[in-house]
Amino acid sequence: ANSMNQGKVPLFEKTRVIAVGSGKGGVGKSTVSANLAVALGRLGYKVGLIDADVLGFSIPRLLGIVGERPYALDENTILPIEKYGIKVISMGNFADEDTPLIWRGPLLGGVLEQFMNDVYWGNLDYMIIDLPPGTGDVPLTIMQKIPEQKFLLVTTPQASASHVAGRIAYMAQKVNIDLIGIAENMSYFECPDCHKKYNIFGEGETEKLAKELNTDVLVKIPIEIKIREKSDIGLPVAFINDPEATYYM
Amino acid sequence: ANSMNQGKVPLFEKTRVIAVGSGKGGVGKSTVSANLAVALGRLGYKVGLIDADVLGFSIPRLLGIVGERPYALDENTILPIEKYGIKVISMGNFADEDTPLIWRGPLLGGVLEQFMNDVYWGNLDYMIIDLPPGTGDVPLTIMQKIPEQKFLLVTTPQASASHVAGRIAYMAQKVNIDLIGIAENMSYFECPDCHKKYNIFGEGETEKLAKELNTDVLVKIPIEIKIREKSDIGLPVAFINDPEATYYM
Numbered sequence: 386a387n388s389m390n391q392g393k394v395p396l397f398e399k400t401r402v403i404a405v406g407s408g409k410g411g412v413g414k415s416t417v418s419a420n421l422a423v424a425l426g427r428l429g430y431k432v433g434l435i436d437a438d439v440l441g442f443s444i445p446r447l448l449g450i451v452g453e454r455p456y457a458l459d460e461n462t463i464l465p466i467e468k469y470g471i472k473v474i475s476m477g478n479f480a481d482e483d484t485p486l487i488w489r490g491p492l493l494g495g496v497l498e499q500f501m502n503d504v505y506w507g508n509l510d511y512m513i514i515d516l517p518p519g520t521g522d523v524p525l526t527i528m529q530k531i532p533e534q535k536f537l538l539v540t541t542p543q544a545s546a547s548h549v550a551g552r553i554a555y556m557a558q559k560v561n562i563d564l565i566g567i568a569e570n571m572s573y574f575e576c577p578d579c580h581k582k583y584n585i586f587g588e589g590e591t592e593k594l595a596k597e598l599n600t601d602v603l604v605k606i607p608i609e610i611k612i613r614e615k616s617d618i619g620l621p622v623a624f625i626n627d628p629e630a631t632y633y634m
Numbered sequence: 635a636n637s638m639n640q641g642k643v644p645l646f647e648k649t650r651v652i653a654v655g656s657g658k659g660g661v662g663k664s665t666v667s668a669n670l671a672v673a674l675g676r677l678g679y680k681v682g683l684i685d686a687d688v689l690g691f692s693i694p695r696l697l698g699i700v701g702e703r704p705y706a707l708d709e710n711t712i713l714p715i716e717k718y719g720i721k722v723i724s725m726g727n728f729a730d731e732d733t734p735l736i737w738r739g740p741l742l743g744g745v746l747e748q749f750m751n752d753v754y755w756g757n758l759d760y761m762i763i764d765l766p767p768g769t770g771d772v773p774l775t776i777m778q779k780i781p782e783q784k785f786l787l788v789t790t791p792q793a794s795a796s797h798v799a800g801r802i803a804y805m806a807q808k809v810n811i812d813l814i815g816i817a818e819n820m821s822y823f824e825c826p827d828c829h830k831k832y833n834i835f836g837e838g839e840t841e842k843l844a845k846e847l848n849t850d851v852l853v854k855i856p857i858e859i860k861i862r863e864k865s866d867i868g869l870p871v872a873f874i875n876d877p878e879a880t881y882y883m
């Protein structure tokens with residue numbers, strides 16, 4: 386496995402690794418990861434995407450690859466799945482979408498080792514890692530294994546969300562991982578009929594968090610019915626020329 | 635500790651335990667748990683609430699008890715915090731809201747043991763347990779320790795959400811835990827100006843999931859600005875006589 390991949394070190398030496406995470410689930414972390422990866426692919430970069438949310442995997446559905454099984458080159462090397470111009474691997478490509486994976490902490494680490502060491506990625510410009518929500522075993526292991534990664538925090542505008550979401554950014558700073566910034570998702574909803582804008586989940590909390598973390602709010606992505614519709618049919622908006630795609634570029 | 639609490643067994647023998655969970659985070663699980671507990675309290679029941687989301691705790695902010703520390707009766711017994719007519723315990727009452735708790739799987743189990751054994755709950759009619767998202771160590775341990783509990787699944791309407799959220803319900807059924815039903819949250823948004831209703835996150839997927847799990851959709855809670863506003867200031871809507879309170883009763 387390592388000979389194909391020239392071992393883990395070269396993979397991450399030439400490759401810029403961006404971990405996308407949030408202390409809180411359901412903020413849109415996987416949607417941002419998938420669209421960011423596809424957007425970078427459309428700009429001509431060679432991009433890999435690891436779905437590190439081993440128990441709560443959702444990347445296969447967002448990219449329309451539910452049920453696709455990866456090919457094995459030999460018993461130690463697997464080929465990632467290719468879709469929308471990027472290379473992807475997820476636990477969802479080894480298990481049924483509705484089956485609960487009842488695993489304990491130590492086993493999860495083993496799967497991630499394989500995603501990083503036994504997948505033949507080739508020479509990548511970017512590797513996007515969609516972290517599981519929270520500050521548990523997996524995000525910590527990945528931060529310790531790849532110290533040169535950058536971290537992108539995703540949150541929604543609620544005060545109750547930004548406090549929980551922000552915890553992982555404090556964790557990243559404790560282990561000297563650079564924070565790229567914060568992507569605020571579901572910032573407002575514009576009524577398709579009367580075009581009034583509503584800050585359903587509030588506003589201003591993300592700016593407070595950015596100040597405390599000494600970083601910037603990079604983008605504010607509105608609640609868009611089209612983003613959800615396309616997610617549900619496995620077509621990330623970043624792949625089509627729609628106006629929604631610009632948030633992720 | 636056990637003498638005060640007459641040990642774990644009596645606590646859960648007379649008490650109806652409802653675990654509120656979801657395979658996916660950010661669906662409104664903690665908001666449903668907090669409001670359900672407060673609503674049962676207003677109906678005259680003696681209610682306890684355990685925030686079992688040890689790393690991603692959010693109950694203290696939803697109930698306005700951030701920073702409140704529980705009293706210790708002796709070195710083995712702690713008193714829960716009382717607010718809005720219910721008794722509550724959360725990791726957030728032992729740690730700072732913004733500090734990342736960097737813990738590995740086995741330590742989390744120890745904290746939950748303490749929440750169940752070393753807290754003096756008295757005689758409760760209901761115990762609500764707000765589970766962490768996902769199908770990892772903690773939900774599994776709680777299901778194995780309290781086999782007579784009932785399980786309430788919370789999801790949002792998106793296809794991508796219901797598949798991930800549903801995984802924990804399949805897990806509950808595997809370990810013979812009764813499923814009470816499904817609470818769908820953020821079902822639609824009614825524009826405050828033109829009063830048009832939008833299924834921002836789609837519809838119909840929760841009914842499909844309920845059919846597969848052989849259970850019912852108990853309630854559909856709309857996206858309400860007031861639910862979020864009150865959550866952010868620590869006042870659950872179920873405690874006030876507003877129309878939003880009826881969803882949780």
Ligand SMILES: Nc1ncnc2c1ncn2[C@@H]1O[C@H](COP(=O)(O)OP(=O)(O)O)[C@@H](O)[C@H]1O
Nearest residue numbers: 411412413414415416607608609613616792794
């Ligand atoms: N800006 C948005 N507008 C509308 N729906 C969104 C938006 N971002 C995410 N979603 C939807 O919300 C759900 C949760 O997003 P997901 O990326 O799975 O969150 P996480 O990875 O943080 O759990 C998905 O069904 C997705 O389609």
Ligand SMILES: Nc1ncnc2c1ncn2[C@@H]1O[C@H](COP(=O)(O)OP(=O)(O)O)[C@@H](O)[C@H]1O
Nearest residue numbers: 543545660661662663664665856857858862865
């Ligand atoms: N029906 C609703 N309408 C508007 N906001 C809601 C609703 N339900 C939950 N929220 C908000 O969404 C955020 C996430 O809810 P939370 O209960 O913390 O989710 P979970 O426990 O599943 O992670 C909270 O800030 C809460 O205020």
Ligand SMILES: [Zn+2]
Nearest residue numbers: 576579825828
């Ligand atoms: Zn309108």
